[in-house]
Amino acid sequence: MTDATSAPASPPSRRARVRAPELIGKGGWLNTGGKELTLADLRGKCVVVDFWTFCCINCLHVLDELRELEEKHRDTVVIIGVHSPKFVHEAEHQSVVDAVERYGVHHPVLDDPELATWKQYAVRAWPTLVVIDPEGYVVAQHAGEGHAHAIAKLVEELETEHAAKGTLRRGDGPYVPPEPVATGLRFPGKALVLPSGHFLVSDSTRHQLVELEADGETVVRRIGSGVRGFGPDSFSEPQGLALLPDGKVIVADTVNHALRTYDPVSGAIETVAGTGRQWWQGSPAEGPALEVDLSSPWDVAWWADRVWIAMAGVHQLWTYDPATGTVGVAAGTTNEGLVDGPAAEAWFAQPSGLAAAGDRLWIADSETSALRYVERAGAGDGEGDGEGDVEDGFVIRTAVGAGLFDFGHRDGAAEQALLQHPLGVTSLPDGSVAVSDTYNHALRRYDPATGEVTTLATDLREPSDAVLVGEDIVVVESARHRLTRLRLPDEAVRVEAVAHRTQREATEVAPGALTLDVVFTAPTGQKLDTRYGPSTRLLVSATPPELLAEGSGAGTDLHRELVLADGVTEGVLHVSAMAASCDDDPANEYPACHVHQQDWGVPVRVGDTGTSRLALVLAGLGA
Structure with missing residues (x-):
């Protein structure tokens, strides 16, 4: 591993070769037709292991980021989901089965309720992606979202290298889709009562809205094509619904990162906010509604003369004002946690x-x-x-x-x-x-x-x-x-x-000084973009706040010297990191840039035999 200031990574053939641990989990395998998979079964394929949990919005973002890779490299890449629960409910096997269908996961998933594989791979955060080459060696690890482009480039390198070596195996992967189940609704999200007395329900997994009669069962009509998309007659996992004063319904079109309106009288669907792209740090957070990116709007409500938006993807509340056609942040800093006070803080x-x-x-x-x-x-x-x-x-x-x-x-x-x-x-x-x-x-x-x-x-x-x-x-x-x-x-x-x-097990740390290093290696062919100032950001805090005597707050260096306070023996370190990298081509006046970001909540316990250095991998090779 190297830090953010190190030299560019070596090509795949010179990376440290670390054998990938076996994939084990008491919950067993989903989407394999009942087959128990091993790494030996995956030999010859480029394997991307996605450590996720279904409560985590960042994990859901990564599922969507991986869809294009999954489709484009279907004959050489196998994505394996390892479900690693945070909440007690997420450790229930049926809940994992439901989540796999709910979010359209079309690859094998290992249910690991006891975090056995999580521990073997030394994972510290949801989501984390690990790339395994066709010979069974770990070649990269990435925490957080925004890494799809880097992984796609790495996969292309691995395909070329292992095709030349004769160690690449093409053909179908081990995914076996489950049998579809016929129900009127499929994982509905939100509902409202229309002026007619009928119900309108967001039928999220089927990418539709459904109008039901007052009995709550009889289907009157389905709104939307039922195919995931951002067209004039399509949604992508819609969630929140709210009635507007003009009688239209505003819809949180969650995975399209947009707000749409639906007219129950005419049936018309219109996009009123969002571009279809996900908001990233540094993007405009206010302005004309159709020009500002949103991030996984999950619910909407009409209050204080505007639409309020539960912007789950960035841990904020936003508002949309139909009178002016504008959106903007109403509350929240994008930091994840529970802090009350003035809306902006x-x-x-x-x-x-x-x-x-x-x-x-x-x-x-x-x-x-x-x-x-x-x-x-x-x-x-x-x-x-x-x-x-x-x-x-x-x-x-x-x-x-x-x-x-x-x-x-x-x-x-x-x-x-x-x-x-x-x-x-x-x-x-x-x-x-x-x-x-x-x-x-x-x-x-x-x-x-x-x-x-x-x-x-x-x-x-x-x-x-x-x-x-x-x-x-x-x-x-x-x-x-x-x-x-x-x-x-x-x-x-x-x-x-x-x-x-x-x-999750607590990390044993020594009392006093604690060195925090967030490891980031720019993807092959890219470098940190410093044209307009620092391209990295680090924010550190703790629960309880008294855990940290020194080192809390924001900065641009991914290295931080912390001091743990005397008398506080356990707590959680909250670390938020971001790095922006761009294509390293001096001849290209407008290089493509990518944002990589992740939040960690690291439970720690202070003890004399604990470590004095905490390393968190945002992106690293040969991890």
Whole structure:
């Protein structure tokens, strides 16, 4: 491995040869027709191992990045997904089976609930990609997203090298598609009630919207071709829906990174925001809506005279103003975590559900397992005068939730209650809010008047949204492919309290000084782009903040000397890194550039025998 300032990488034939560990996992294999795969079965192929977990938006981005590679090099490349869970729910085998279908994963997947292969490959972050050559040796490792171009170039090199050596085997890979299942909906995401009394549902896996009669079962019509795309009659994994004042429905077209409108009267579909490209650091974050990139908008809500967007892909809230045709950041820094305060300084972690309720906008902040809300500055504690624009006139507060690594199913006082990766929120008539507590398979309720969290219903299956219909609440049971009608009970169901922390092992670190190195090697044929200043960024923080005596904050050097505080024996180091590389061709006036970025949450435990150096690989060769 080399750091960001080292010389260009050697060609494939001179890379250090490290034998790839075997792929093992107690959950077994999916998409192989029941066959148990080994690395020996893959000999002769270029293998890309994708360590992912289905809660992670960055992992879902990488799944989409790999689709073109998967198609273009179908006869020489085999992509292997290794599902490595963060949440307890993600360790359930059926949940992995559902996720593979839900997100259109068309390659073999190893279910590794105990992180056995994750540990063998020394992986530290979701997502991580490891490239194995046709002879079974690791030749590259990349953490985060934005590496598809570099991997494609490496694959081309490997194909040339191993075709010449006679060690490349062409032909079909081991992927065997599962049998399709006939249901009216397939992993629906969000729903709303139309003025007609019918339901409109985002049928995400089938890339459509579906209108259902008031019974919630009878299909009236399907909207969209059902083929993944960005054309005038197509969607790509649509999620959030909201009614606009003019009667149209605005749709979060999630994987198209766009907002669309659907007119229930005429049937017309129109793109109103987004370019179809994913937003990256350094791109414009405000301006004409059709000229600004978005990143995985997951839900939408009409509040404070504009559309608010849960921009899950960059851990922010954005807004779209139909009157001016503009979009812009409303809250969040793009840093992943749970930090309250003025909108511009707040941190989120995959906001995935929104619900307007008077002077509050409720948020399901999924990766922190939190219920949060937006309100005008001064509304909650007398701060500010309530004036100002969207960016500086609002504050973010947390009602329920502790952070990225604490989750469970526990009722009671909000400060100690626990959720598990909620995706939906629904405003209730009494001022309380229902939470679609997705990974707990439950519908929960938070009452601001009492500060209490209770359970309304259990035995749901990955509820992702809910809507009110009279005295009933209709829940989107995503993994049961249906809408389920429940009567709002007078009293909550009581459940036994369960608390969890992520099962990842803590890294033992020595007390005092700790050297942090983020390893980045520019892809072959590229170099760091320093024409306009530093092309790298590093942000470091900790939970609890007291863990770090020195070294927190932002900078441009991928090397940082940290100092751990005395008396704090464990915590989580939050590291966010970004590097931009461009084609290294002096004759090209406009070289192609690529952004590589990743966030790490590294659990650490302080001990005398621990390491004094922490190395995190953003991109490295021969890892």
